[in-house]
Amino acid sequence: MTKERFDIHQHITDKIVSAIERGAGEFRLPWHRGTGNIMRPVNIASKKAYRGVNVVALWAYAEASGFSSGTWGTYRQWAEAGAQVRKGEKAAYVVFYKELEIAPNTGEAETETRLFARATPVFAVEQVDGYQPPAIDAPPVITMTPIEQAEAFVAATGARIDHGGTRAFYRPSTDSIQLPPREAFIGSPTSSPAESYYSTLLHELTHWTSAEPRCNRRLGKRFGDHAYAMEELVAELGAAFLCADLQISDEPRADHAQYLAHWLTVMKEDKKAIFTAASKASEAAAYLIGLQS
Template sequence: MKYADLALAQAKVLIELMKQGKPFLPVLKPGDPSTIANLPYNPTTGKAYRGGNRVMLYLVGMTNGYEDNRWLTYKQAQSVGAQVKKGAKSVPLRYVMFPNGQEAEQATVVQPWMDKPRTFFFNVFNAEDIDGLPPPPQRPETTPAQRIERCEALLAASGAVIVHGASQPHYAPKADKIGLPYPERFVSPDAYYAVALHELAHWSGHETRLARDLTGAFGSESYAKEEMIAETASHLMGVELGIGHDPSQHAAYIHHWMKIAGEDPSFLYTAAAAAEKVCDFVGLERFSYEPMLPPEPEVEVSDVAIPALEDAAKDIAKVAARAVVPAAEMVM
């Protein structure tokens, strides 16, 4: 299946799940320890997949019931003495490189003088469809004190102005300040930091930082898109910091996210790439496993054109529900 076709199929899956009342990205389970270290990663490099590729593997893993979060190419499996099972189906991923050598998810704004970026595609298989791999390694657990220390260090290093005593969490772009209730009003320290990191994700979008559109009123499409980016970013930070994620606020945006997924399936992956930039910007320390192979190019790629998603998106736009949400003044 082509990348564009799979992206479209995954958008349909998300829409149907959201219609059932499930949160955006149903893999986001509040406080579930089993998901804390559940980042799709390549065992030959030890590194987690990023951006849209991460979302793609999350959803394929969920729909196929995979419990192993390791994904690697056919040749990588062979290189470690393993073999892909007969009849196993691969998942297409993409890798975008700019002429200056930057990967798309790590690149800043594309300059006018730059040539068109090149997109490569490669296929990976889940470890459950590969014979001969050793059991997956366990990620070390952290103590509550260690989690608090890391969260506090990340917030402090950002330089964000945080004002406590607010009635509800928010980020005010004009004042460039984060407002939070006092920590004792949250059910746990992890819950407090999860909310703080969500607002930090919004903070990163200020015009002096990553310059995202923060002008949309509550209920607008631009507001909903920003929420999708902030939710994905806070989830990534929650996974890396071991505090989990709470999707309980998704209900306010669910109809808009269904509409966005229906009309533009590619935005799910655009939002994921933007969320990775948020994590990089705030200096999130990434966990990596011990690689099974010495450092080398991570993927076997071929240069092909990106299939257009726009026409295909029209076929599922009717699936997305449309709703009117009350207006508000702050980015939550």
């Protein structure tokens, strides 16, 4: 009897779908971090933030397990840091891609390079014993609040932003972002009015990156009728990544009810859809970060 091969794409997709469905009644998604650590998950060894779908996957794992530190590592990485993963702890999984050369078929002269996904088990700091965080120097004097940083971040992109009406959207024909007046945004138990405004603006700014001179994001060929839902998911993830980087508490958008079901449909039909969306969102965030002087 052969052992069924572990499908990392299906595993991570199922984990994220489950996280969304658990909060679907309130339209809350796993990357909406009203409390606790809202930063991108960080690797204990490299000290670098995870990217793409690994960010979303680890947020989903953390949400399901009640973890808030945002620090993860493999069994060996924790051991090298002087810690021990506790017996019986269940791993989360991240995915990395490796290029492999495939031998040519008969009659073909060149080898073919393909990307293969490799699943890597990781554990959160809450799952280990003996870890001593490094001493942290006194924090630098903060000269800008997160909201001021967000304002400067948006201004550096050069995007045209108009205010008026009751809807938030990106209009390709004028290459401009339309938002309701700032005073129309109200707070919530987890977000101030300003945080609500900027999380919405960052969502639309991610849409703005889809234009041809920028990221030239075209999802229609692969996703067809689901392309709109996929672009919304890209924009939501892009906003979540940027909110984490700018330390802005993100909250569910008012229009989640309109397309949440579509996201679930796409992810259940295509196990790699969330990987594509997260990759495109990371690309959009990197493009906007690259515009900062």
